[in-house]
Amino acid sequence: MTIKIFNTLSGKKQPLEPVEPGHVRLYVCGITSYDYCHIGHARSALAFDMIVRYLRYRGLRVTYVRNFTDIDDKIINRAAEQQTTPEELAARFINEFYTDMDRLGIDRPDLEPKATEHIGEMIDLIAELIDRGMAYQSGADVYYAVNSFPEYGKLAHRNLDDMQAGARISVNEQKRHPMDFVLWKGSKPGEPTWDSPWGPGRPGWHIECSAMSRKYLGETFDIHGGGKDLIFPHHENEIAQSEGVSGKPFANCWIHHGFVTIRDEKMSKSLGNFLTIRDILTHYHPEVLRFFIFSTHYRNPLDFSETAMQDAAAGLERLYACVAQVDAIAREKSTDPEGRISTKDIETINAIEDRFLQAMDNDFNTAQAQAILFDLAKIINRLCTDLPAAAAAADIAILDRAAGTLKRLAAIMGLLREDAAAFLKGQKEKMLAGLDIDEERIEALIGERLACRAAKNWTRGDEIRDELLARGIELKDGPGGTTWSVRRS
RNA sequence: GGCGGCGUAGCCAAGUGGCUAAGGCAGUGGUCUGCAAAACCAUUAUUCAGCGGUUCGAAUCCGCUCGCCGCCUCCA
Numbered sequence: 108m109t110i111k112i113f114n115t116l117s118g119k120k121q122p123l124e125p126v127e128p129g130h131v132r133l134y135v136c137g138i139t140s141y142d143y144c145h146i147g148h149a150r151s152a153l154a155f156d157m158i159v160r161y162l163r164y165r166g167l168r169v170t171y172v173r174n175f176t177d178i179d180d181k182i183i184n185r186a187a188e189q190q191t192t193p194e195e196l197a198a199r200f201i202n203e204f205y206t207d208m209d210r211l212g213i214d215r216p217d218l219e220p221k222a223t224e225h226i227g228e229m230i231d232l233i234a235e236l237i238d239r240g241m242a243y244q245s246g247a248d249v250y251y252a253v254n255s256f257p258e259y260g261k262l263a264h265r266n267l268d269d270m271q272a273g274a275r276i277s278v279n280e281q282k283r284h285p286m287d288f289v290l291w292k293g294s295k296p297g298e299p300t301w302d303s304p305w306g307p308g309r310p311g312w313h314i315e316c317s318a319m320s321r322k323y324l325g326e327t328f329d330i331h332g333g334g335k336d337l338i339f340p341h342h343e344n345e346i347a348q349s350e351g352v353s354g355k356p357f358a359n360c361w362i363h364h365g366f367v368t369i370r371d372e373k374m375s376k377s378l379g380n381f382l383t384i385r386d387i388l389t390h391y392h393p394e395v396l397r398f399f400i401f402s403t404h405y406r407n408p409l410d411f412s413e414t415a416m417q418d419a420a421a422g423l424e425r426l427y428a429c430v431a432q433v434d435a436i437a438r439e440k441s442t443d444p445e446g447r448i449s450t451k452d453i454e455t456i457n458a459i460e461d462r463f464l465q466a467m468d469n470d471f472n473t474a475q476a477q478a479i480l481f482d483l484a485k486i487i488n489r490l491c492t493d494l495p496a497a498a499a500a501a502d503i504a505i506l507d508r509a510a511g512t513l514k515r516l517a518a519i520m521g522l523l524r525e526d527a528a529a530f531l532k533g534q535k536e537k538m539l540a541g542l543d544i545d546e547e548r549i550e551a552l553i554g555e556r557l558a559c560r561a562a563k564n565w566t567r568g569d570e571i572r573d574e575l576l577a578r579g580i581e582l583k584d585g586p587g588g589t590t591w592s593v594r595r596s
Numbered sequence: 597g598g599c600g601g602c603g604u605a606g607c608c609a610a611g612u613g614g615c616u617a618a619g620g621c622a623g624u625g626g627u628c629u630g631c632a633a634a635a636c637c638a639u640u641a642u643u644c645a646g647c648g649g650u651u652c653g654a655a656u657c658c659g660c661u662c663g664c665c666g667c668c669u670c671c672a
Contacts, residue, residue: 139670139671144672145672147671149672150672152672154672181670181671263600265598265599268598270668333672335667335672336666336670336671336672337672339668340668341671363672365601365666366665366666366672368665371664371665373666374671374672403608403610407602407609412608414608414621415607415608415621417621418622419608419620419621421622422619422621428635472610472611474610474619475609475611477619478609478619478620481618481620488635489636489637491635492635492636563630565631568630568631569632572631572633581632582632583633585633590633590634591633
């Protein structure tokens with residue numbers, strides 16, 4: 108089995124063939140740190156977290172680099188608004204970013220370089236571009252000459268003529284070509300500044316990724332990723348810079364994920380429809396967000412709604428309930444000498460992992476992979492339902508192994524990583540918090556109902572059950588007594 | 597104007613030439629239960645926006661039409 112990935116550059120799915128066999132080098136564009144992260148950032152971080160976990164699961168070594176843009180116009184402007192320095196602002200939001208990422212259970216990349224710590228590398232790169240006649244100084248700025256790179260537009264699948272027809276390009280007297288972009292910006296008074304051969308200034312946005320990826324991953328590496336909105340101009344410009352200097356292919360494969368939308372519109376600050384990660388996490392467990400995000404293929408748009416999150420929570424709870432059921436098997440009562448689970452069921456269980464890997468090998472199809480997890484959960488549930496009280500040790504072992512497979516595969520998406528009973532209890536408490544009733548009162552009513560039922564006073568017993576149901580609490584009478592859950596509205 | 601994507605059941609969402617069109621949520625019938633709930637079993641798209649075409653065969657390929665979205669400016 109080979110891993111196939113959709114490559115934006117070629118427009119096709121292609122087998123992953125690392126430059127160094129067995130070792131994948133991956134660069135992902137991280138955040139510009141000037142504000143709290145929204146669900147779109149979460150999708151990006153989660154998508155690549157899943158990709159890295161999967162590649163490692165498949166036995167590949169991965170070097171994962173994700174940068175921080177900690178100097179840029181937005182940071183400077185926001186710092187001025189908040190009467191602080193760009194350095195302080197950027198550092199603060201990098202910390203906030205880590206808070207969010209940690210809560211989402213996202214593994215840290217291997218390297219997280221910051222732009223401001225690589226000014227020297229950027230200056231070197233710009234100088235090389237000037238030497239090669241691909242960049243020019245104009246006033247206090249340095250620009251990249253797009254005409255010097257004949258393949259400009261190959262990633263976005265456009266050419267310079269198409270783009271100029273758009274005519275949304277601001278006129279800048281200093282540029283030779285309207286599409287030329289800045290590599291080095293002469294600084295204005297009061298702005299952060301670094302010395303350079305072209306005078307004091309700061310780097311343009313695109314050059315940092317070219318400089319840092321070259322330093323940490325080399326001139327040619329395997330995968331470069333980011334959101335679809337980065338295809339043009341950011342990634343196009345990175346290619347122009349990096350290949351302009353090296354004359355070699357930059358990234359062999361480009362992965363771009365889709366947007367998170369709200370009511371089918373892209374989130375944006377101007378529309379006021381963006382939600383921060385921490386907003387979401389006050390209402391939902393991090394794994395619910397993960398489940399939601401991975402319920403759609405990473406390249407497709409994903410529409411956020413309360414309903415979708417409720418559905419995701421219900422689905423995730425179903426998987427957890429399956430694991431909890433296996434955890435709760437009464438092992439000590441095992442006396443059956445012979446297992447009863449059919450060979451057919453065992454074969455189906457054994458085939459799950461291959462099916463899962465096949466789905467994931469196909470451009471990380473997590474939606475399909477989730478469906479396979481549900482197939483496994485369904486079998487486990489059925490076997491548990493049919494399991495006699497004195498189940499055979501062999502059968503219990505099969506169920507334990509199946510539940511282990513479920514958890515192991517789900518963990519690639521960062522799911523089912525908590526103790527099942529604890530997770531379900533947590534969800535229950537979270538939902539209970541939104542209701543006008545507390546646990547003590549519920550237990551008291553259950554106690555009262557138990558007495559009624561013992562006396563076969565079904566009428567009053569049912570009354571209590573209906574009363575609780577009206578307040579959002581569902582009762583379940585099981586062999587081990589009555590338990591309750593919060594009804595999902 | 598240029599480029600690209602999408603339109604599959606009540607909702608969400610896989611499937612990109614050929615076994616019965618995955619899975620989740622919601623719904624319905626049944627088993628279980630004093631009655632319920634959960635779980636299980638069964639069931640819910642003869643059909644994949646519409647119209648034409650290619651093919652022995654298409655949701656899947658091609659053309660056109662309609663609708664929605666994104667990029668071309670900072671953006672995950």
